[in-house]
Amino acid sequence: HRPPPARSGHRCVADNTNLYVFGGYNPDYDESGGPDNEDYPLFRELWRYHFATGVWHQMGTDGYMPRELASMSLVLHGNNLLVFGGTGIPFGESNGNDVHVCNVKYKRWALLSCRGKRPSRIYGQAMALINGSLYVFGGTTGYIYSTDLHKLDLNTMVWTQLKPNNLSYVFICGGYNGEVILGDIWKLNLQTFQWVKLPATMPEPVYFHCAAVTPLGKEKQLKEGLAASHHNSEVLKLMRSHRRKEVEGP
Secondary structure, eight states: OOOOOOOBSOEEEEOSSEEEEEOOBOOOTTTTTGGGOTTTTBOOOEEEEETTTTEEEEEOOEEOOOSOOBSOEEEEETTEEEEEOOBOSSTTTSBBOOEEEEETTTTEEEEOOOEEOOOOSBBSOEEEEETTEEEEEOOBOSSOBOOOEEEEETTTTEEEEEOOOOOOEEEEEEEEOSSOEEEEEEEEETTTTEEEEEEEEOSSOOBSOEEEEOTTSSEEEEEEEEOSSSEEEEEEEEEOOSSOOEEEOO
């Protein structure tokens, strides 16, 4: 009932009964198993920790286990572990973009046959399971870092790259230029890269503050900051209006 050897780059998921640990990396030859680990410095293995008994068990599995064993993505869907991407050794030189599934009840691995525009061969990405689809965001090839978002429909096994439909604007308000504390408000159009000064000013110039636009993009909230002679703890709201622009106080 020994625990898994020390490692990093592994992934864990859990249900109400067990914790599952897959893969990982340890460059220490002895800690990673020495001559018994054919995949040194990686761990090509799946472990299970049973919550009720507190017992670790290395699961013997059949089928095609992934060889990209570090910094992959892992989710649990029913009795199935779904693994995407990851890297082998050397890092960034042997990345994956396949989806492997392991049925933990029957202890068997399989490679999913997927269509569509799949993500690049990456590792370090985030993945979530939502309403029967896998969502994969970010990751790196080892040289290029991504902000792409992909979706895999587990019913059709089709990958789709999702494009953002946000309003393409950046807003800047207040700040400090080394000499003057500012109270103006600007908008940058990310399509045209044109700046526009908005017909509104803050009640008081401020810097070291924070701001956020509401999900619908109709309001901008400003919180705290430093003014010329004191700490400003007000919460301000900038409203979008067809007639005029105004900044309201608390």
